[in-house]
Amino acid sequence: MHLRAFRLNQHGLSRLFGELEARVMNAIWALDEPTVQDVVDHLGGHANYKTVMTVMNRLVTKGFLERRKVSRAFVYKARFTREELFEHLSRQVLNGLIADFGPAVIAQFVDAVAESDRARLSDLATLVERKLVEGKSRRA
Numbered sequence: 001m002h003l004r005a006f007r008l009n010q011h012g013l014s015r016l017f018g019e020l021e022a023r024v025m026n027a028i029w030a031l032d033e034p035t036v037q038d039v040v041d042h043l044g045g046h047a048n049y050k051t052v053m054t055v056m057n058r059l060v061t062k063g064f065l066e067r068r069k070v071s072r073a074f075v076y077k078a079r080f081t082r083e084e085l086f087e088h089l090s091r092q093v094l095n096g097l098i099a100d101f102g103p104a105v106i107a108q109f110v111d112a113v114a115e116s117d118r119a120r121l122s123d124l125a126t127l128v129e130r131k132l133v134e135g136k137s138r139r140a
Contacts, residue, residue, distance in 0.1 A: 024055050033075045
Protein backbone atom coordinates (compact mmCIF):
# COMPACT_ATOMS: atom_id res chain seq x y z
CA MET A 1 0.00 0.00 0.00
CA HIS A 2 1.76 3.08 -1.26
CA LEU A 3 0.68 6.66 -1.55
CA ARG A 4 0.57 7.70 -5.19
CA ALA A 5 -0.08 11.42 -4.74
CA PHE A 6 -0.34 14.06 -2.06
CA ARG A 7 -2.65 16.94 -2.97
CA LEU A 8 -1.58 20.11 -1.17
CA ASN A 9 -4.69 21.98 -2.30
CA GLN A 10 -7.09 19.49 -0.66
CA HIS A 11 -7.99 18.74 2.96
CA GLY A 12 -8.21 15.59 5.08
CA LEU A 13 -8.38 12.28 3.25
CA SER A 14 -8.79 14.10 -0.08
CA ARG A 15 -5.09 14.96 0.14
CA LEU A 16 -4.32 11.24 -0.07
CA PHE A 17 -7.19 9.89 -2.17
CA GLY A 18 -9.45 11.20 -4.87
CA GLU A 19 -12.51 13.00 -3.57
CA LEU A 20 -14.86 10.04 -4.08
CA GLU A 21 -12.30 7.58 -2.70
CA ALA A 22 -12.08 9.71 0.45
CA ARG A 23 -15.86 9.81 0.80
CA VAL A 24 -16.06 6.04 0.30
CA MET A 25 -13.37 5.40 2.93
CA ASN A 26 -15.25 7.62 5.40
CA ALA A 27 -18.45 5.71 4.64
CA ILE A 28 -16.72 2.35 5.16
CA TRP A 29 -15.41 3.47 8.56
CA ALA A 30 -18.85 4.80 9.53
CA LEU A 31 -20.72 1.69 8.42
CA ASP A 32 -18.23 -1.02 9.49
CA GLU A 33 -18.86 -3.77 6.86
CA PRO A 34 -21.20 -2.34 4.24
CA THR A 35 -22.26 -3.51 0.80
CA VAL A 36 -21.90 -1.22 -2.21
CA GLN A 37 -25.58 -0.31 -1.84
CA ASP A 38 -25.04 0.64 1.82
CA VAL A 39 -22.25 2.99 0.77
CA VAL A 40 -24.33 4.47 -2.05
CA ASP A 41 -27.17 5.10 0.40
CA HIS A 42 -24.76 6.65 2.89
CA LEU A 43 -23.29 8.97 0.26
CA GLY A 44 -26.72 10.22 -0.80
CA GLY A 45 -28.83 10.45 -3.91
CA HIS A 46 -26.12 11.81 -6.21
CA ALA A 47 -23.94 8.69 -5.85
CA ASN A 48 -23.94 6.31 -8.82
CA TYR A 49 -23.94 2.61 -7.90
CA LYS A 50 -21.53 1.48 -10.63
CA THR A 51 -19.11 4.35 -9.96
CA VAL A 52 -19.08 3.63 -6.23
CA MET A 53 -18.60 -0.10 -6.89
CA THR A 54 -15.66 0.65 -9.21
CA VAL A 55 -14.05 2.92 -6.60
CA MET A 56 -14.54 0.33 -3.85
CA ASN A 57 -13.00 -2.41 -5.98
CA ARG A 58 -10.03 -0.16 -6.81
CA LEU A 59 -9.55 0.45 -3.09
CA VAL A 60 -9.46 -3.35 -2.66
CA THR A 61 -6.81 -3.60 -5.40
CA LYS A 62 -4.80 -0.78 -3.79
CA GLY A 63 -4.87 -2.62 -0.44
CA PHE A 64 -7.06 -0.20 1.52
CA LEU A 65 -10.19 -2.37 1.65
CA GLU A 66 -10.94 -6.07 1.99
CA ARG A 67 -13.93 -7.74 0.35
CA ARG A 68 -15.76 -10.97 1.11
CA LYS A 69 -18.94 -12.50 -0.23
CA VAL A 70 -21.91 -12.80 2.10
CA SER A 71 -24.91 -14.46 0.50
CA ARG A 72 -25.23 -12.80 -2.92
CA ALA A 73 -23.40 -9.55 -2.18
CA PHE A 74 -19.90 -8.49 -1.27
CA VAL A 75 -19.25 -6.70 2.00
CA TYR A 76 -16.27 -4.43 2.37
CA LYS A 77 -14.11 -3.64 5.35
CA ALA A 78 -11.27 -1.19 5.83
CA ARG A 79 -7.93 -2.96 6.26
CA PHE A 80 -6.82 -0.21 8.65
CA THR A 81 -8.48 2.08 11.13
CA ARG A 82 -8.46 5.76 10.20
CA GLU A 83 -5.66 6.34 12.72
CA GLU A 84 -3.53 3.45 11.41
CA LEU A 85 -3.97 4.67 7.85
CA PHE A 86 -3.03 8.25 8.73
CA GLU A 87 0.03 7.02 10.62
CA HIS A 88 1.19 4.82 7.76
CA LEU A 89 0.59 7.36 5.00
CA SER A 90 1.98 10.33 6.93
CA ARG A 91 5.16 8.31 7.51
CA GLN A 92 5.40 7.71 3.75
CA VAL A 93 4.96 11.43 3.03
CA LEU A 94 7.55 12.46 5.62
CA ASN A 95 10.07 9.80 4.58
CA GLY A 96 9.77 10.96 0.98
CA LEU A 97 10.20 14.63 1.91
CA ILE A 98 13.19 13.92 4.15
CA ALA A 99 14.80 11.75 1.48
CA ASP A 100 14.32 14.48 -1.15
CA PHE A 101 14.94 17.64 0.87
CA GLY A 102 16.77 16.55 4.04
CA PRO A 103 17.40 19.03 6.86
CA ALA A 104 15.28 21.77 5.23
CA VAL A 105 12.15 19.65 5.72
CA ILE A 106 12.93 19.02 9.36
CA ALA A 107 13.51 22.72 10.00
CA GLN A 108 10.33 23.67 8.15
CA PHE A 109 8.38 21.04 10.08
CA VAL A 110 9.55 22.45 13.41
CA ASP A 111 8.75 26.00 12.26
CA ALA A 112 5.29 24.96 11.07
CA VAL A 113 4.55 23.24 14.38
CA ALA A 114 5.72 26.31 16.29
CA GLU A 115 3.56 28.62 14.19
CA SER A 116 0.43 26.48 14.40
CA ASP A 117 0.42 25.47 18.07
CA ARG A 118 3.07 26.18 20.70
CA ALA A 119 1.80 23.31 22.87
CA ARG A 120 2.51 20.89 20.05
CA LEU A 121 6.06 22.20 19.90
CA SER A 122 6.50 21.09 23.51
CA ASP A 123 4.99 17.70 22.60
CA LEU A 124 7.46 17.44 19.72
CA ALA A 125 10.39 18.21 22.03
CA THR A 126 9.20 15.50 24.41
CA LEU A 127 8.97 12.98 21.56
CA VAL A 128 12.45 13.87 20.31
CA GLU A 129 13.89 13.50 23.80
CA ARG A 130 12.19 10.12 24.22
CA LYS A 131 13.66 8.89 20.91
CA LEU A 132 17.13 10.10 21.92
CA VAL A 133 16.88 8.21 25.22
CA GLU A 134 15.63 5.06 23.41
CA GLY A 135 18.56 5.30 20.99
CA LYS A 136 21.07 5.56 23.84
CA SER A 137 19.58 2.56 25.66
CA ARG A 138 19.72 0.42 22.49
CA ARG A 139 23.42 1.18 22.03
CA ALA A 140 24.24 0.37 25.64
